[in-house]
Amino acid sequence: MTRTLLRCYDCNRLLPLGAHNRAPDWRRGPGGCGYLEIPRDDEERFRRIHADHRLGECRVVEGTIVGEGSAADPMRVTYFEAMAGRETIVVRRVRTRLDRPVIYEVLPGRLVIRPVALEVQSRDLRRQLEFELGEKLAADTISSFVGAVEEVAERLDPDDLDEVGSDARDARLAYVRLGENHLAEILDRLRNDVPAESLQWLHRFMAENLEANDVMNLVLRKTFFVEKGGSPLY
Ligand SMILES: [Zn+2]
Numbered sequence: 001m002t003r004t005l006l007r008c009y010d011c012n013r014l015l016p017l018g019a020h021n022r023a024p025d026w027r028r029g030p031g032g033c034g035y036l037e038i039p040r041d042d043e044e045r046f047r048r049i050h051a052d053h054r055l056g057e058c059r060v061v062e063g064t065i066v067g068e069g070s071a072a073d074p075m076r077v078t079y080f081e082a083m084a085g086r087e088t089i090v091v092r093r094v095r096t097r098l099d100r101p102v103i104y105e106v107l108p109g110r111l112v113i114r115p116v117a118l119e120v121q122s123r124d125l126r127r128q129l130e131f132e133l134g135e136k137l138a139a140d141t142i143s144s145f146v147g148a149v150e151e152v153a154e155r156l157d158p159d160d161l162d163e164v165g166s167d168a169r170d171a172r173l174a175y176v177r178l179g180e181n182h183l184a185e186i187l188d189r190l191r192n193d194v195p196a197e198s199l200q201w202l203h204r205f206m207a208e209n210l211e212a213n214d215v216m217n218l219v220l221r222k223t224f225f226v227e228k229g230g231s232p233l234y
Contacts (some may be wrong), residue, residue, distance in 0.1 A: 014106065110227055113224075175212060
């Protein structure tokens with residue numbers, strides 16, 4: 001995604017800057033033979049349309065892009081924050097029709113993103129354990145381990161955990177990593193019932209499954225809304 005946008009203050013429109021603005025369009029040639037290259041320069045066009053207007057650049061704030069539904073949906077509406085000088089603005093990216101270009105517009109207010117649920121990837125965690133350590137661990141041990149992860153995760157505050165990955169299909173999902181102290185606590189809960197050798201295998205398994213959407217990371221579900229003067233706009 002482009003980091004910088006050109007903003008027209010008079011029309012409330014934005015254009016993401018970058019080489020993609022000069023990517024040519026292609027059309028079928030006469031009689032359906034071959035393709036014709038149609039040159040395009042959206043930045044030049046934007047500057048021409050807004051020639052006498054007040055223009056300025058703003059920058060996308062990393063990690064604030066949110067939207068509902070699948071990223072593969074071309075009609076999906078997304079929102080993000082951008083910095084225009086010292087002012088933070090909310091940008092809505094929307095396509096009104098499939099055959100029309102995407103529109104970027106400024107909304108008054110600020111983007112509020114809140115955590116709503118923190119979940120263990122229990123099914124995938126169990127499956128990965130069985131795949132990697134199924135021959136080394138007793139079935140009971142695998143169940144106890146998944147249970148211990150769930151118990152520890154249950155009372156955690158999402159704000160205390162590091163976000164380590166996002167979900168390309170749904171911007172309201174993120175992956176967060178358990179801290180060293182949480183991993184130690186999970187093993188402590190098993191110490192009385194599980195052989196020391198199994199604990200070592202589990203210790204290694206945890207350390208090797210902590211990147212991005214790996215099974216030891218938790219799924220954080222978020223909700224978002226645009227807030228203006230303390231009340232949600234929608
Ligand atoms: Zn304008």
